[in-house]
Amino acid sequence: MKEMLDDDALLATLGAALAPEPSSPTAGQMAALHAALDARSGLISAAAPDAVIVPLGPSAGATGSRSARIHRLRHPVAVLVGVAVLATSGVAAAGVAMDTMPGPARHVAYSIGLPVTSPALESARATLGALEATLQGHDRVAVLDLTALLRTQLAALSDSDRAQIEPAAGRLLALANAFLEGEAASGIPQNPIPPVTGEGTHADTGNADNAGDAETSGSSRPSRGTDSPATGSPESGEGSGDASVPPMDHGSQTPQDDTTGDSGTPEGATTDSQGGSGDPTSGSPADSGSSDTTDSPLAPHELGPGSHSG
Amino acid sequence: MEHSADHDGEAARLLAGDATTWEALYERVHPAMLAYADRRLGSTEDARDAVSEAMTRAVSSVERMADLDLVPDAWLFGILRHVVIDQQRRNYRRRDLPVHRPIEDPEALETLVIEGEQDAVRLAFSRLSDSDRELLELRVVAGLNSDDVASLLGMKSGAVRMAQVRALNRLRSLMVEIEGVGS
Numbered sequence: 001m002k003e004m005l006d007d008d009a010l011l012a013t014l015g016a017a018l019a020p021e022p023s024s025p026t027a028g029q030m031a032a033l034h035a036a037l038d039a040r041s042g043l044i045s046a047a048a049p050d051a052v053i054v055p056l057g058p059s060a061g062a063t064g065s066r067s068a069r070i071h072r073l074r075h076p077v078a079v080l081v082g083v084a085v086l087a088t089s090g091v092a093a094a095g096v097a098m099d100t101m102p103g104p105a106r107h108v109a110y111s112i113g114l115p116v117t118s119p120a121l122e123s124a125r126a127t128l129g130a131l132e133a134t135l136q137g138h139d140r141v142a143v144l145d146l147t148a149l150l151r152t153q154l155a156a157l158s159d160s161d162r163a164q165i166e167p168a169a170g171r172l173l174a175l176a177n178a179f180l181e182g183e184a185a186s187g188i189p190q191n192p193i194p195p196v197t198g199e200g201t202h203a204d205t206g207n208a209d210n211a212g213d214a215e216t217s218g219s220s221r222p223s224r225g226t227d228s229p230a231t232g233s234p235e236s237g238e239g240s241g242d243a244s245v246p247p248m249d250h251g252s253q254t255p256q257d258d259t260t261g262d263s264g265t266p267e268g269a270t271t272d273s274q275g276g277s278g279d280p281t282s283g284s285p286a287d288s289g290s291s292d293t294t295d296s297p298l299a300p301h302e303l304g305p306g307s308h309s310g
Numbered sequence: 311m312e313h314s315a316d317h318d319g320e321a322a323r324l325l326a327g328d329a330t331t332w333e334a335l336y337e338r339v340h341p342a343m344l345a346y347a348d349r350r351l352g353s354t355e356d357a358r359d360a361v362s363e364a365m366t367r368a369v370s371s372v373e374r375m376a377d378l379d380l381v382p383d384a385w386l387f388g389i390l391r392h393v394v395i396d397q398q399r400r401n402y403r404r405r406d407l408p409v410h411r412p413i414e415d416p417e418a419l420e421t422l423v424i425e426g427e428q429d430a431v432r433l434a435f436s437r438l439s440d441s442d443r444e445l446l447e448l449r450v451v452a453g454l455n456s457d458d459v460a461s462l463l464g465m466k467s468g469a470v471r472m473a474q475v476r477a478l479n480r481l482r483s484l485m486v487e488i489e490g491v492g493s
């Protein structure tokens with residue numbers, strides 16, 4: 001090269017030097033092209049008539065106009081993803097705002113610090129509702145189970161959570177106790193499970209757990225009876241006056257009453273005279289917290305009939 | 311960007327999914343695309359795969375061509391460029407293929423017999439930087455104008471023209487060096 005080539009000539013020379021060899025797409029490459037065309041035509045026919053399909057291909061530059069960007073937003077997949085994200089986050093936000101979430105979601109939301117009711121409180125509320133329904137249905141066994149369950153749940157609640165549910169729980173537990181005592185006193189079909197009110201049972205068995213059980217603990221232990229802030233509270237009074245609970249028949253002496261009498265604890269009288277106040281005392285979260293935590297709670301039905309030795 | 315009526319008509323047919331137009335485009339650009347990919351990937355097999363992948367992507371994203379206001383050839387090379395870059399990354403991770411295969415070994419110039427001007431140009435071209443090679447390849451192999459190359463490389467047209475001038479100057483210097491060795 002004796003003389004310098006100018007740019008155009010050099011470009012031409014370079015083009016000739018780098019000229020690609022003749023080649024054609026292979027059959028496989030053509031087949032791939034047709035498959036892509038078929039897929040695209042299928043996508044177009046499946047899309048809405050006014051939907052412009054703009055797949056998110058590789059960016060070959062950053063010169064897209066505003067209308068082009070808007071066009072790209074109309075890509076069906078992008079739109080679907082956007083809608084899904086909005087819907088999901090919207091539902092989640094609504095769930096958090098209204099505090100209506102399924103259990104697993106609530107657990108997750110609560111654990112990451114979202115302002116939702118704690119799962120434990122929600123469970124206790126559910127038990128409360130179930131207990132209320134059971135009381136109306138006069139299902140003694142279920143009442144026993146749910147009462148025990150509710151106390152356990154109350155004991156496990158944090159102070160703030162317990163404060164939220166305490167009034168309602170105390171009232172309902174009072175009703176439950178009144179109902180159970182009424183059932184026991186009426187002499188109607190007795191469940192083989194001894195009543196929760198069987199103070200004598202607790203004493204006889206010497207079971208500390210049962211001694212700490214809700215209804216009777218307030219009267220069986222003077223200290224608790226005096227400590228009980230709910231004794232004689234208006235709440236308790238309301239509870240005992242609830243029409244949904246069968247009135248207690250203290251005149252009828254049932255074996256349970258005898259047992260109670262044997263134990264030397266004027267439980268029934270005390271409870272009655274206080275308008276059922278003894279129950280809410282023990283049923284109150286504070287109380288169940290003290291009794292159940294110190295006396296690992298046993299469900300009342302865990303006491304066998306044989307435990308009554310009196 | 312000004313395009314000819316032929317290009318606009320072709321773009322419209324491509325957009326409509328006309329198989330004949332797509333086949334014709336494929337036939338026309340295949341040699342240049344294969345050469346571009348082969349030089350960058352160092353493997354004819356990988357280059358074929360890259361070209362095929364680029365065409366498949368092109369079909370599925372043909373609307374973007376109109377959005378970007380590119381002629382079909384430039385748009386295809388833009389896609390191929392991204393496919394090649396992706397493949398180069400994979401090759402680099404695997405380390406079983408060279409990222410770039412030079413046309414000739416620049417260290418062995420003394421042993422080469424420069425038979426003609428094109429040999430000197432190829433050798434000089436192989437010693438350019440990656441960016442210079444890519445720019446010149448898009449201009450002379452793909453046959454794109456400065457505006458199209460600017461769109462592909464994300465540069466301004468003026469910057470592309472300046473970069474081209476500098477690349478050609480370097481190429482010229484290298485050719486003088488090579489012809490001096492070979493003579």
